[in-house]
Amino acid sequence: MKKKPASEARPAAKDPGQTFGTRERIVRSASRLMQRQGYDGTGIKQIAQEAEATLGSVYHFFPGGKQELAVAAIAHANGEFVADLKAVLDGEPDPARAVTAFSKHLAEELRASDWTAGCPITTTALGAAGRLPDVQVAASEAFARQRELVSAKLSDSGFGAEEARELAHMVINTLEGAEIAAQVARSDDPLEIAGRHLARMITAHRA
Template sequence: MESRADQGPDPDDNVGTRERIVRAASRLMQRQGYDGTGIKQISREAGAALASVYHFFPGGKQELAVAAIQRGDEEFAHELRAAFESEDDPAEAILVCTRNLAEGLRASDWADGCPVTSTALGAMGRAQDIQQAAAEAFAHWQRLVRERLLGAGIAEEEARDLAHTVISTLEGAELAAQVARDDTPLLTAGRHLAQLVNLYRRGGADS
């Protein structure tokens, strides 16, 4: 039929061809962007035939990029959820998250930034499928943060706004860290975001 190895081990081999293609596309576009990544390179890296790429993604590069962005969406959402579940205090969880991002960035020699941003940035003006997929990823992450802040007793409107800023700052700090090849921006942003969250948890805001 079409199911296989639904939740098998993950040595990155033995997994379905389509899955390998999406993984390769996501990783390569994360590092080189949409235009910088060729379909032949993806098929080579995935250990798949070029024709297989077009078999699974008849929409060509564009459809493949959307799938890669959705993959990156779920990847970061998973990391976000893990950080939130590892700490009771949401401010502390944000600190954990920035530390994890910094570690991943350094481990890849500053090559693996946000998996959505670099893929989406260059193609936004041309393909609205891609822009929409990226927008949904950002909205998804923002929703996760918002719900966690609500659970910590922050009022609804303030939780929504804070979630926006948390995602924006995480995104920008990861970018800054990647460009500077230095994790200071990420760690600093984590500290400041924690302060900001604590500010809203205890009292209201003054302008």
């Protein structure tokens, strides 16, 4: 299968008729590119070209340069991820089934991108978080927000607060690792297997 360009692998907007201002285009372009190439592999010039913006526009909106833009890109990507996660969790009363459904959703998204669109937070932050504190904080806050949603779902299903918190860590950490494994293997299996085992774990803890 021919690999799609970064700008085509996943639409910038869910509504194809929707248009965005310059700042929004820059953030979305940075998010897509860093999702595939990482922080160090993505340059300001490439982001500007992808966003059909001038370098002057990029620095106008992000005077802090690429680090400030990376923080905005992580926030944007996590907003999309959290919206998808919340929709799946809200749509399935059973948290075990909800986790399985979300693992399948991640696999479908990854396959649709020809295995290029892995976790945008991990890809952006790895290699940069150790030397760029703002990026590290943004990534940490993004994962915390994901865990909060899962923890709230588990609490609403009868789990105690501490157990829900720890299980939420396990769910998010496992899915993150499985997504990387699926991307490397170009296979749904790591995510689908992870989803099934997480569901069994949640069911066992609830019993």
